[in-house]
Amino acid sequence: MARESVVDETGTSVVTERPAIRPASEVAQEDTTATDNPRHRKSGWNPQWLDMPQFKSWLYLTKHGMFCRMCRQHKPTAKKGPAQRTFIEVGALVFRKDYLERHIASEPHKQSIEKQISLASGYSVVQAFEPNIIVEHEAIIGGFKCLYWLVKNEIAHHTNYPKLLSLAELLGCDYFKKLKVDQKNNYRSHRIIDEMLEILAMVIEEPLLKDIKSSQAISLEIDETTDVSVNRQLDIHIRYLDKEGRVFNQFLDMVSVYDGKADTIVAAVKDAIQKKELPVDRLYGIGTDGAAVMTGKVNGVAKQLADSFPKLVSVACAAHRLALACKDSSNEVKYMGTFRDHLQDLHLYFHNSANRTAKLKSVASVLGISDLKIKAVKDVRWLSQHLAIQNLQKNLPAADVLPHLARLSKVFQKTDVNFLHIKEQVPITITVLKGIMEASDTPPTGSFLSRFYQDLDDPDVLGSFSITHEEERSRRGCKEQGRREEMWTRFLRDVLQPYITSLISNLESRFVNLHILGAFSVLGPQAPTLDDTVNIAHLQTLTRKFLPGQDATVVQEWMSFKGHVLLGAFKDKSQGAIMEKLASEFDEWADIYPCLSQLAAVALVIPV
Incomplete structure (x- = not known):
């Protein structure tokens, strides 16, 4: 006989004696009723156990030992103890009745009985799961939701995720405690967080890629x-x-x-x-x-x-190109570079002092000016110079030039961009700038420069302060003086004309491919009112690029389609609405006009 220590499913160590090399089948054949010593505890397999009510529903014997039918079917969760549990993963070789009764009282066996009762009662498999299993599932889902919230709101997730879970527990979400498996495994490490992010990314990305394809x-x-x-x-x-x-x-x-x-x-x-x-x-x-x-x-x-x-x-980016065009033009004219530096210095003068900002607000209140703020100048922030001088409007050429560029920038920043506007607005802006540059010996009527001179001469405005350009030049130590007309002529020659010339050159060089973008205006509401020669030229431009070899088909579709824009289903709709309806796969228009539908889809996705 060999003494052996066996760990049962409850984690308890049981010391017993059994033959060292005898298999379970031999032990089962042993006569357990005959013994010379009535006080000796009986051991070995007893076939009568299969007839006992407490054992017959779950106990069975194999050559590897005794097993529990219900525990092997439902596989209850192992919360502690060995991974290989007797009666479940490995056979029990301790053939004693009290050992069987101990298994009946064990927690895994109770869980299996409850699941079996639920199944017998007609519940689904999911409902048959023990409640703590569902709680653990909810805890994991809740952890993913917390992590998703942090990422969605651009909050540092590595440092704040454990804190957010702790806060949830404090507010009564007790199921998060199920994430704490042990001291080392608690679903809070950086590695686990990164893995959860990867899972979230795959779940979010999969349907998006399907739509994209x-x-x-x-x-x-x-x-x-x-x-x-x-x-x-x-x-x-x-x-x-x-x-x-x-x-x-x-x-x-x-x-x-x-x-x-x-x-x-x-x-x-x-x-x-x-x-x-x-x-x-x-x-x-x-x-x-x-x-x-x-x-x-x-x-x-x-x-x-x-x-x-x-x-x-x-x-x-059109708005970005406009800002860069202004920056390059300012760099080529020293006066304009100085002007930009002065604007930024003026902003910093007030921005860095609460007392000065308070005084500026007081002055604005006395003058009746609302929201007087000195804004910062950013070269790549979509014509921020225009915003910076809106409340100043002094005798500077940019005050007359920038409003037109800002108007052009807003055309490109619209959500529903009209391609006809893109094609026409840039040349129109260039024409307006040329008109300003070709001004006579006096500032253009209605310009900020003209109004500034009027204010200097008006005693009710700036005239009461007796401000003259001669006094300003004397204050700076300049001896040369001249009449206002002479000063304007020199200003026009040295500053205004070089600045606008450079600005026009930069606009023309930075805005290319306008012929392709402008050609999409053929899908707009104004196109049918134009001459067919113009529209056919636009269609040819688009087919050469996107639908080569289908010129005749595209023109035929267009001749039929323009009637719907004038009097039919597309009447009084914007260009965006027309193209969206054409590109929709749920409307019949994509089947009637397949080439125009494809061009509409291209126009919608091109970033402008």
Whole structure:
């Protein structure tokens, strides 16, 4: 006989004696009724146990020992003790009645009985699960919800996720305690949080990629940025259509790049396209910030991508281009650079002092001026110079020039962009600027410069202060003096004309591909009222780029379609509404006019 210590399902160690090498089948055949010593405790398998009410519903014997039928069926959760539990994963080799009774009283067996009763009562399998299993499931789902809330609100998740769970427990969400398996495993480590984020990303990304791949047309928007560790990143967004023709703009990927060269960016974009399995045959647009590395004509990012994807149209941010055009023009005229520096110095003078800001508010109150604020000047913040001088409006050329550029910027910033406006507004703005530049020897009537001189001569306005340009020049130590007309002529020659000339040149050089974007106006509500020659020219421009070889079909569709715009279903609708209805797969228009529907889809996704 060999003494053996066996750990049962409750974790209790039981010391017993059994033959060291005898298998369970032999033990089962042993006669357990015969013994010479009546005080000796009987051992070995007793077939009568299978007839006892407390054992017969679950106990059975194999050559590997005794097993519990119910525990093996329902596999109750192991909360403590060994992983290989007797009666469940391994057979019990302690053939004693009290050992069987101990299993009946164990927690795993009670759980299995409850599940079996639930199944017998007609409940579903899910309802048969023990309540604490459901609680653990709710705790995990709740943890994902907490993490999603942190990420959605751009709150640091690594540091705040454990705190948020602790707060939830404090507010009565006791099921979060189920996440604390033990001291080391509590679903709060950085590794677990990162894994949960990956799972969330896959769950969110899967349906989005499905919609993107089914879109009639897609386009990309890319921009460089740096993270908190000053590592260079490439931010990639995508524009696509749903089945109803509505446009969606979604984040696609954030790619690390080791430098900002065009070749590196192009490789990163192509890698993202391949990884996400995007339909490159439906890639029609690429939006950038207008930087030289993005828009270079020889080896820029847009040029290289257009070589790989011939239907691609490169569009740089129009508002950003306007701001850069103003910046470049100011840099070429020293006076305008000084003017910009003065604006920024004036902003800092008040911004850095609460006392000065309070005095400015008091002066504004006395003068009856509401919301007088000196705004900062940002070269890439969509013509912030116009906002900075709105409340000043002094004798500076930008006061007359910037309102027209700001108006142009607002055209490009509209959500529902009219392509006809894009094509026409830039040339119109250039014409207005030329008109200002070609002013006579006196400031243009109605301009800020003209009104400033009138205020100097008006005793009820600035005239009472006796401000003259001669006094100002004397104060600065300049001996040369002259009449106001002479000063204006020199100002026109040295400042205004060079500034506007440079501004016009920058506008013309920065706004290209307007012929393609403007051609989409053929899908607008004004197109049918124009001459057919103009519309056919627009259609030919679009078909050469996006639908080669289908010129005749597109023109035929257009001749039929324009009647619906004038008198039919598209009457009195905006260009965006017309294109959305054309691109919708749920309307009959996509079947009637397939080529125009495709052009409408392309126009909707191109970033302008």
